[in-house]
Amino acid sequence: MHTGFFTIYRRDMIRFIRFKTLLISSLVQPALWMAFFGIAMSASFNRLTMEIPTLPGVPTVDYLTFMAAGVIAMTTLFTSLFGGITILFDKNWGLMREIFASPLPRTQIIFGIALSGMTKSFIQAGIIMAFALLIGADLFAGFTPAGTVFAILGILLFVGVFSLGFLFLSAAISISLESPEGLQGIITLLTMPIFFASNALYPINAFPPPLQAVSLANPLTYLVTGIRYFAIGNNFQAVGTQYTVTPSAIGFAFLFLAGFTLMMFGLAWWRFQKAVVT
Amino acid sequence: MSGQIITVQELYHCFKEVVAVDGISFDVKEGEIFSFLGPNGAGKSTAINVLTTLLPIQEGRATVAGYSVADDPQKVRESIGIVFQDVTLDRDMTCREILEFHGNLYRMPRQERKRRIDELLTLVQLENKQDVRTKHLSGGMKRRLEIARGLMTRPRVLFLDEPTIGLDPQTRMRMWEYIKDVNREGTTIFLTTHYMDEADQLSDRISIIDHGKIITTGRSFELKNALGEDLIYLETSDLAGTREVLSEMEMVKEITIKPRGISAMLNGDGTKVLPSIMETLATRRIRVNVVNVKKPSMDDVFVHYTGRELRDEGAERASSAVTRAGRR
Ligand SMILES: Nc1ncnc2c1ncn2[C@@H]1O[C@H](COP(=O)(O)OP(=O)(O)OP(=O)(O)O)[C@@H](O)[C@H]1O
Ligand SMILES: [Mg+2]
Numbered sequence: 001m002h003t004g005f006f007t008i009y010r011r012d013m014i015r016f017i018r019f020k021t022l023l024i025s026s027l028v029q030p031a032l033w034m035a036f037f038g039i040a041m042s043a044s045f046n047r048l049t050m051e052i053p054t055l056p057g058v059p060t061v062d063y064l065t066f067m068a069a070g071v072i073a074m075t076t077l078f079t080s081l082f083g084g085i086t087i088l089f090d091k092n093w094g095l096m097r098e099i100f101a102s103p104l105p106r107t108q109i110i111f112g113i114a115l116s117g118m119t120k121s122f123i124q125a126g127i128i129m130a131f132a133l134l135i136g137a138d139l140f141a142g143f144t145p146a147g148t149v150f151a152i153l154g155i156l157l158f159v160g161v162f163s164l165g166f167l168f169l170s171a172a173i174s175i176s177l178e179s180p181e182g183l184q185g186i187i188t189l190l191t192m193p194i195f196f197a198s199n200a201l202y203p204i205n206a207f208p209p210p211l212q213a214v215s216l217a218n219p220l221t222y223l224v225t226g227i228r229y230f231a232i233g234n235n236f237q238a239v240g241t242q243y244t245v246t247p248s249a250i251g252f253a254f255l256f257l258a259g260f261t262l263m264m265f266g267l268a269w270w271r272f273q274k275a276v277v278t
Numbered sequence: 279m280s281g282q283i284i285t286v287q288e289l290y291h292c293f294k295e296v297v298a299v300d301g302i303s304f305d306v307k308e309g310e311i312f313s314f315l316g317p318n319g320a321g322k323s324t325a326i327n328v329l330t331t332l333l334p335i336q337e338g339r340a341t342v343a344g345y346s347v348a349d350d351p352q353k354v355r356e357s358i359g360i361v362f363q364d365v366t367l368d369r370d371m372t373c374r375e376i377l378e379f380h381g382n383l384y385r386m387p388r389q390e391r392k393r394r395i396d397e398l399l400t401l402v403q404l405e406n407k408q409d410v411r412t413k414h415l416s417g418g419m420k421r422r423l424e425i426a427r428g429l430m431t432r433p434r435v436l437f438l439d440e441p442t443i444g445l446d447p448q449t450r451m452r453m454w455e456y457i458k459d460v461n462r463e464g465t466t467i468f469l470t471t472h473y474m475d476e477a478d479q480l481s482d483r484i485s486i487i488d489h490g491k492i493i494t495t496g497r498s499f500e501l502k503n504a505l506g507e508d509l510i511y512l513e514t515s516d517l518a519g520t521r522e523v524l525s526e527m528e529m530v531k532e533i534t535i536k537p538r539g540i541s542a543m544l545n546g547d548g549t550k551v552l553p554s555i556m557e558t559l560a561t562r563r564i565r566v567n568v569v570n571v572k573k574p575s576m577d578d579v580f581v582h583y584t585g586r587e588l589r590d591e592g593a594e595r596a597s598s599a600v601t602r603a604g605r606r
Binding site: 004006007011014015018019093094095097098099100101102103104105276277278 | 327330331332333334352355356358360362364365366367368369370371375379380382383384385427
């Protein structure tokens, strides 16, 4: 196996640690989301849903716990879509030329960038989970220690595959663009529909059918489903909706994400073969 | 020291309407130092970018180290090293990290990497800056670091795009010496420059390039000899009259009007012709203020072939001050 990606990976991580403001903001931001958005939203949602009769025999999950999965997913989405920006900086500073003129295969560049983005997402997911538990979310409630470890690994698996997919997409966009501003614009355009047409913050079964269709084609929905399955369980109710997840549904969610990621890798590979950097 | 390590045939490259490289053909022999000498915008960097696979080949054919640039770019990249014209250093990495990263890109073994980095940091006198981030280096230090980086992998062909730009005279000399050392150890060097002395001192062969075309190629002394043997420069009270006198002399090959004087390329020994020139001028009552006889320099070669003077900068401006004198 070619290990050239590690060279790229290491440099990107050095930078991540070295740019203190970037480092701190990327660590604090998800916690802030959880703190403000989470607490505010759960206060109002919990009050609104108090009226809704609960299903007997199905464990009820409060809104904070419900949306923690959404915040992990959203943070992963943002971080991953932004992950390719290092490529744009490298291009603008002329650093990409050194790499492109070297024998390092271009796929290794893609892998290196994607893996460092994935690492950042893992760190952020960890922070959000810890912070969510701290402010009272009932993640991993009633799990054995072994079960908790398994659940965390499951979450990281889903977060990992998902983030790779969007990092590949981000790399593909970045290598085709000239300036970081362009990437910012595209990200803003992409994140809105991806985030809101998903089950991250509310159930999708109340959506009008077209929007439901969109959210069922949305990778974020499958990531959220996966995280909830591992962090909460396979049968619970929240926001007046019952969630039951069968193993085959989880399998499908994973395959969907894996398929998406493969497609995005194909896209990135193609864009990198075409790319001219001078 | 045998075959051709770079072959280029009818290479053409344009950016939209701008023709940067206009059908050039040349070969570089294994083991030599070969230079592209040309003014700003001549197409030197573009040619290097194509040969180093950074730009695609639009028209023409090229091989580097025996591999087709168009069909086998990966093999080409494994055989070459480059020092780019402009700074390409990560501002937030230290000197040592920059070199480490580069060595890793080329998969240099750990021990060799470390040894080479130590050696090169000493060479470019950056040992005590090795843990300093590159944004805190002076311009010349950055350049030295980049040269060290280009030399790290000891490639078969090393491309140096204006390598000594921005260096002080001592450092330039040291770099030339080191480039020669690297060359002696077997690396072919392809150099671009607009410094006459650099091309003159460093290269085995020089191609003069202008407007995307190679105008002439040869060894430094061949290029100079082709011009003539001696060059006479005169500043007089009557330039037009002087020109007339000169153009009637047997040995005068070519006359060039300079901003303040006139120069003539001679077929033979200048010291022998000079007395008769002075005599004729005297009979015409033309007063001579300055006189100078010298062997043609690279500058003269350049002016001869491109019709412009090449200075460190502002080559474009200088060209308007020089007019080409017609032959007899
Ligand atoms: N990326 C580009 N896009 C458009 N035009 C370009 C590009 N790169 C170079 N050119 C044009 O191609 C021509 C040749 O440029 P090139 O950089 O090869 O010259 P050069 O000989 O290296 O000059 P210098 O001594 O200034 O480095 C110039 O007219 C330049 O404007
Ligand atoms: Mg150039």
